Amino acid sequence: MSKEVVLQVKNLKTHFTTSKGIAKAVDGVDFTLHKGETLGIVGESGCGKSITSLSLLRLIPSPPGKIVAGEILLNNKDIVKMKEEELRKVRGNQLSMIFQEPMTSLNPIIPVGEQIAETIRLHQRLPRKKAWQKAVDLLELVGLPSPEKRAKQEPFQLSGGMRQRVMIAMALACTPEVLIADEPTTALDVTIQAQILELMKDLQRQIGMSIIFITHDLGVVAEVCDQVAVMYAGQVVEHRNAKDLFKTPLHPYTQGLLRSLPNIYENQQELQTIEGSVPSPYDYPVGCRFADRCPHAREICRAEAPDLLEMNNAETKVRCFMHTEKWEAIEEKEELVCP
Amino acid sequence: MFLFIAKRLVQIIPVILGVTLVVFLIMQMVPGDPAAILAGEGASQETIEQYREDLGLNRPIAEQYLSYVGNVFQGDFGNSLKNKQPVLDEILLRLPITMELAFYSILITVALGLAAGIISAVKPYSIRDVSVMVVALLGISLPSFWLGLLLMYLFSVKLQWLPVAGWDGPANIILPALTLGVGGAAIVARMTRSSMLDVIGQDYIRTARAKGLKEHFVIYKHALRNALIPVITVVGLQFGSLLGGTVLVESVFAINGLGRMIVDAIRTRDLPMVQGGVLVASLVFVFVNLLVDVLYRAVNKRIDLN
Numbered sequence: 218m219s220k221e222v223v224l225q226v227k228n229l230k231t232h233f234t235t236s237k238g239i240a241k242a243v244d245g246v247d248f249t250l251h252k253g254e255t256l257g258i259v260g261e262s263g264c265g266k267s268i269t270s271l272s273l274l275r276l277i278p279s280p281p282g283k284i285v286a287g288e289i290l291l292n293n294k295d296i297v298k299m300k301e302e303e304l305r306k307v308r309g310n311q312l313s314m315i316f317q318e319p320m321t322s323l324n325p326i327i328p329v330g331e332q333i334a335e336t337i338r339l340h341q342r343l344p345r346k347k348a349w350q351k352a353v354d355l356l357e358l359v360g361l362p363s364p365e366k367r368a369k370q371e372p373f374q375l376s377g378g379m380r381q382r383v384m385i386a387m388a389l390a391c392t393p394e395v396l397i398a399d400e401p402t403t404a405l406d407v408t409i410q411a412q413i414l415e416l417m418k419d420l421q422r423q424i425g426m427s428i429i430f431i432t433h434d435l436g437v438v439a440e441v442c443d444q445v446a447v448m449y450a451g452q453v454v455e456h457r458n459a460k461d462l463f464k465t466p467l468h469p470y471t472q473g474l475l476r477s478l479p480n481i482y483e484n485q486q487e488l489q490t491i492e493g494s495v496p497s498p499y500d501y502p503v504g505c506r507f508a509d510r511c512p513h514a515r516e517i518c519r520a521e522a523p524d525l526l527e528m529n530n531a532e533t534k535v536r537c538f539m540h541t542e543k544w545e546a547i548e549e550k551e552e553l554v555c556p
Numbered sequence: 557m558f559l560f561i562a563k564r565l566v567q568i569i570p571v572i573l574g575v576t577l578v579v580f581l582i583m584q585m586v587p588g589d590p591a592a593i594l595a596g597e598g599a600s601q602e603t604i605e606q607y608r609e610d611l612g613l614n615r616p617i618a619e620q621y622l623s624y625v626g627n628v629f630q631g632d633f634g635n636s637l638k639n640k641q642p643v644l645d646e647i648l649l650r651l652p653i654t655m656e657l658a659f660y661s662i663l664i665t666v667a668l669g670l671a672a673g674i675i676s677a678v679k680p681y682s683i684r685d686v687s688v689m690v691v692a693l694l695g696i697s698l699p700s701f702w703l704g705l706l707l708m709y710l711f712s713v714k715l716q717w718l719p720v721a722g723w724d725g726p727a728n729i730i731l732p733a734l735t736l737g738v739g740g741a742a743i744v745a746r747m748t749r750s751s752m753l754d755v756i757g758q759d760y761i762r763t764a765r766a767k768g769l770k771e772h773f774v775i776y777k778h779a780l781r782n783a784l785i786p787v788i789t790v791v792g793l794q795f796g797s798l799l800g801g802t803v804l805v806e807s808v809f810a811i812n813g814l815g816r817m818i819v820d821a822i823r824t825r826d827l828p829m830v831q832g833g834v835l836v837a838s839l840v841f842v843f844v845n846l847l848v849d850v851l852y853r854a855v856n857k858r859i860d861l862n
Binding site for chain 1: 758759760763766767770781856857858
């Protein structure tokens with residue numbers, strides 16, 4: 218079964234030049250997004266998730282940020298190499314984005330309907346009235362009550378959940394092929410979260426778009442994602458089918474993450490944690506970036522950096538020596554030393 | 557909105573009282589006797605006393621003040637001590653000139669200031685930004701009377717492009733308006749720059765870029781309108797110091813406006829004239845501030861005026 222690839226990111230590196238040195242916020246990210254699928258990018262704060270998503274649209278503030286290497290192939294066209302004008306035609310049209318903060322991501326003094334309509338006018342060249350009508354329709358589609366009235370209001374007159382619905386309507390305005398949602402529910406309370414997630418799944422079925430869902434919430438991933446890319450210290454360490462990932466996590470970091478989830482069936486006194494802390498993006502270790510926190514780490518892990526390698530099928534990739542032939546040799550050796 | 561404007565208009569009454577009181581007291585304190593000045597040098601003591609009697613200057617201060625304020629509220633600003641003409645007539649003759657000068661000056665302040673501020677903010681820390689800001693710093697530092705003389709020397713005396721002084725036509729407006737407007741423009745430029753930089757860093761500007769909008773749309777439609785909010789306040793305040801500036805600039809360029817009228821009146825201790833002039837200037841300032849608040853609300857509907 219070969220699914221159509223919409224977006225492929227290869228070895229993406231986004232670095233920031235600061236007075237403290239070069240921060241390698243994104244340092245070798247690879248993932249593949251298929252048509253109609255949802256890919257979750259997960260990882261803890263500071264692992265480079267948001268910078269990855271901003272890089273996809275080339276929205277990194279520059280200076281200090283810069284995409285220094287890699288390819289972002291949208292339908293086989295490299296976004297990294299695009300000229301400004303070409304890029305503008307992609308932004309908000311083929312590739313659009315929902316941001317983390319609905320409270321601050323809308324312009325405070327422009328009516329929300331206009332903020333949606335301007336995208337429509339820009340990319341679809343519709344006249345003012347038709348674009349406005351479409352904006353109102355979109356607001357209805359995302360479940361905003363009395364859309365006609367709301368469209369004329371400014372963001373401060375809307376609640377957080379409503380604003381996020383407006384953001385979604387704005388992102389969907391030109392029926393994008395790929396929607397990037399950067400923690401769209403983090404700033405919302407739980408009931409609104411559930412509604413927004415349901416809405417996104419619903420709209421995905423209707424429009425048939427692909428979604429990149431960026432989150433640190435594994436519960437959300439389990440609910441909405443088909444594929445998952447786990448990020449650690451600026452790299453993807455595991456890229457897999459969501460069901461398999463939750464059943465049999467391969468990378469020690471993923472295993473640690475899943476173990477640290479609270480379990481409602483057990484009476485836990487303390488939550489499990491991963492010992493140690495994330496290495497600084499200014500100074501990554503030579504070998505595996507997780508080695509210092511990994512219970513399985515061996516000499517080789519500190520000496521060499523592992524690659525993101527395909528396992529038995531192309532959909533499963535993991536960045537760890539444990540799943541290579543080298544590891545078997547090491548284990549054999551260890552058994553010889555201490556049987 | 558209507559209620560707000562009505563409230564503000566009522567608040568003008570205490571402002572009038574305050575302004576008249578302050579000016580009245582200051583004029584009482586400055587040395588020099590109006591009666592003696594009017595009577596002329598070498599006049600006999602009797603003549604001076606006669607003047608004092610005629611002008612009511614020998615009544616108690618409180619009585620003089622109260623009768624003045626009472627007349628003001630009836631539209632009577634008194635008569636000039638010098639030529640016995642009603643002060644209001646003189647003011648109505650002079651005010652349009654000063655207002656015209658102020659209008660063109662504030663136009664220069666806003667146009668020059670906004671343009672410079674935007675140019676700087678779009679490429680912060682570039683050579684362009686730094687040079688614009690250095691010029692702005694110079695603009696703030698130059699005293700207007702000196703700048704006026706400098707401009708006059710260059711454009712009127714050396715190059716002979718523009719008239720030296722007077723108020724006869726459009727060409728006469730350029731130099732004084734520039735002299736008055738430049739300082740404000742520099743302040744507005746610095747304010748616009750910092751406000752723009754602040755806005756450009758906001759999340760909603762990133763959203764606008766993510767939509768695929770052209771950069772000039774992002775700057776003018778999404779950033780500038782938000783950045784203008786604090787700038788409007790500064791322009792309003794600038795108008796106040798601009799009115800003060802007319803006093804100097806009208807004297808330098810020999811323009812018969814309100815500012816020069818006040819200066820002349822102070823020199824001759826023409827108390828009713830000074831009071832009338834300052835009162836009208838204050839009223840203009842109060843109205844401009846009201847206008848600023850209304851504008852403020854028009855740009856930013858989040859502000860509740862009441």
